[in-house]
Amino acid sequence: MPDKKKIMEKISNLSSIPTLPSIIVQITSLLQSPKTSAEELGRAIASDQALAAKVLKLVNSAFYGFPGRISTITHAIVILGFSTIKNVVLTASILDIFKKKSDNITDFDIEQFWMHSIACGAAAKSIARFTDNKKKEECFIAGLIHDVGKILLYQYLPELFMKTYSFSIQNKLLFYQSELQLFKITHQEIGGTLAERWNLPQMLQQAIKYHHAPQPAQECFSTTSIVHCADILVRALDFGYGGDDQLPNISETAWKSLNMDSIQTSTLFDMISNEIDRATAFIQLF
Amino acid sequence: MHSDTNLLHNCLTPDIIIKRSQEKMKKIAVEKIEDGMVLARKVSNSSGNTLVSKGVSLTAALGRRLKNWGIHYVYIEGEEQSAEESNTIASSPEELKTHLLSKFSSVMENPIMERLFVAVYQYRLQKNSR
Numbered sequence: 195m196p197d198k199k200k201i202m203e204k205i206s207n208l209s210s211i212p213t214l215p216s217i218i219v220q221i222t223s224l225l226q227s228p229k230t231s232a233e234e235l236g237r238a239i240a241s242d243q244a245l246a247a248k249v250l251k252l253v254n255s256a257f258y259g260f261p262g263r264i265s266t267i268t269h270a271i272v273i274l275g276f277s278t279i280k281n282v283v284l285t286a287s288i289l290d291i292f293k294k295k296s297d298n299i300t301d302f303d304i305e306q307f308w309m310h311s312i313a314c315g316a317a318a319k320s321i322a323r324f325t326d327n328k329k330k331e332e333c334f335i336a337g338l339i340h341d342v343g344k345i346l347l348y349q350y351l352p353e354l355f356m357k358t359y360s361f362s363i364q365n366k367l368l369f370y371q372s373e374l375q376l377f378k379i380t381h382q383e384i385g386g387t388l389a390e391r392w393n394l395p396q397m398l399q400q401a402i403k404y405h406h407a408p409q410p411a412q413e414c415f416s417t418t419s420i421v422h423c424a425d426i427l428v429r430a431l432d433f434g435y436g437g438d439d440q441l442p443n444i445s446e447t448a449w450k451s452l453n454m455d456s457i458q459t460s461t462l463f464d465m466i467s468n469e470i471d472r473a474t475a476f477i478q479l480f
Numbered sequence: 481m482h483s484d485t486n487l488l489h490n491c492l493t494p495d496i497i498i499k500r501s502q503e504k505m506k507k508i509a510v511e512k513i514e515d516g517m518v519l520a521r522k523v524s525n526s527s528g529n530t531l532v533s534k535g536v537s538l539t540a541a542l543g544r545r546l547k548n549w550g551i552h553y554v555y556i557e558g559e560e561q562s563a564e565e566s567n568t569i570a571s572s573p574e575e576l577k578t579h580l581l582s583k584f585s586s587v588m589e590n591p592i593m594e595r596l597f598v599a600v601y602q603y604r605l606q607k608n609s610r
Binding site for chain 2 (some may be wrong): 300301303305306366426427429430431439440441442443444445449459460461
């Protein structure tokens with residue numbers, strides 16, 4: 195049985211692990227500066243053909259109501275706004291990572307797993323709206339990417355993934371509990387390592403690393419707590435499938451910090467359900 | 481980052497999404513199989529052997545057999561449903577309760593999770609009865 199050290203070695207030696215294109219890193223940092231102009235951002239996006247095509251396709255779709263009328267990236271940025279552009283750029287990169295299927299795994303429903311990720315993003319966005327968190331789009335992305343460590347296992351270490359999956363079902367354990375028992379390492383750690391290597395914004399790194407126990411997330415505690423709660427809610431509602439049949443325990447500190455008790459659950463659940471449909475439609479535009 | 485056009489094409493059309501939008505299939509629990517439903521994707525076992533081929537007309541009896549073989553879901557021809565509609569797990573109140581109790585079994589001592597259990601159970605019961 196491979197142990198933690200061997201798994202981490204294997205992960206760091208994989209040459210084919212998806213790298214976050216440098217253009218994404220560049221655009222993310224441009225978007226973080228309040229001084230960035232639409233022209234500057236437009237130049238950066240236009241330097242990447244694939245990305246530019248996606249942005250234009252999106253802004254010209256019926257979703258935004260300007261079919262066939264926007265032909266330049268700068269115009270698209272003005273129409274969509276910086277926040278949506280950032281969402282598009284990050285979602286596009288995440289989709290590239292997620293869409294690769296594992297040839298060695300036939301009896302795991304990756305589409306339902308993908309749905310779990312979309313649902314978690316949608317739920318995180320809904321909770322953000324309820325709790326007056328201004329970073330709704332960032333919460334969506336954080337929810338979408340929180341299980342990137344599992345994706346890495348699925349794609350690059352499929353035998354470990356399937357062993358963990360079967361072990362979880364047989365022993366009624368959470369996926370990460372099985373990982374700990376079998377290999378002494380969790381998908382949160384693996385995903386966190388990847389997120390660090392990609393230089394993702396701190397907020398995303400923390401959400402990936404601490405989505406099962408948000409306390410150490412410090413300055414990103416609020417968004418990490420949102421993803422933590424979102425994950426548990428969509429599992430309880432059976433929106434998608436995260437790879438095990440149990441529910442993680444909720445962190446009382448996280449729940450209370452978001453004042454979740456004040457939210458009417460049926461309204462929140464309805465909003466999550468609608469947001470999932472919206473997010474699925476949005477993602478189909480890519 | 482990506483220079484060749486194939487890669488560009490792949491970026492724009494992730495295969496998961498093509499399946500969803502073009503083939504018009506939906507995923508259902510094997511318990512929900514009704515006579516005459518048409519299989520949109522072949523069913524294979526864990527060794528990769530085909531159990532039922534694509535295009536086969538299904539029966540409820542075959543659904544029970546699939547369950548015995550450890551298959552929980554199949555893809556049938558038809559329109560994709562919304563998140564709510566496609567949530568086909570445990571539709572009777574008893575099934576739902578059993579399903580949720582099993583999911584919540586290790587966390588029920590947490591009062592927040594206990595309240596969440598009640599909220600989720602009531603919400604889904606109400607949705608199912610609509």
